[in-house]
């Protein structure tokens with residue numbers, strides 16, 4: 739296990755995603771990856787991992803307004819499998 743400093747989080751409207759993947763490289767700390775599963779429309783969608791900074795780049799990039807972004811008042815350390 740390792741700890742990852744995490745300054746924010748996002749909600750992801752999975753059913754609103756059309757699987758374009760623009761959000762994946764747009765995330766500076768690269769904490770978004772595409773799912774293996776698909777949504778009701780048949781599209782893969784992003785999943786969040788530890789280390790979000792709350793920077794809003796995903797929100798700004800997504801053409802379908804899938805993200806909401808929240809910045810923590812105090813950063814948290816999340817434990818993740820290495």
Ligand code: SF4
Pocket residue numbers: 746747748764765766767768769770786789790791792793794795796797807
């Ligand atoms: S808010 Fe920033 S760091 Fe967090 S998932 Fe979106 S792009 Fe990545």
Ligand code: SF4
Pocket residue numbers: 754755756757758759760761762783784799800801802803804805
């Ligand atoms: S940018 Fe938006 S629509 Fe495209 S994959 Fe990411 S969440 Fe889905």
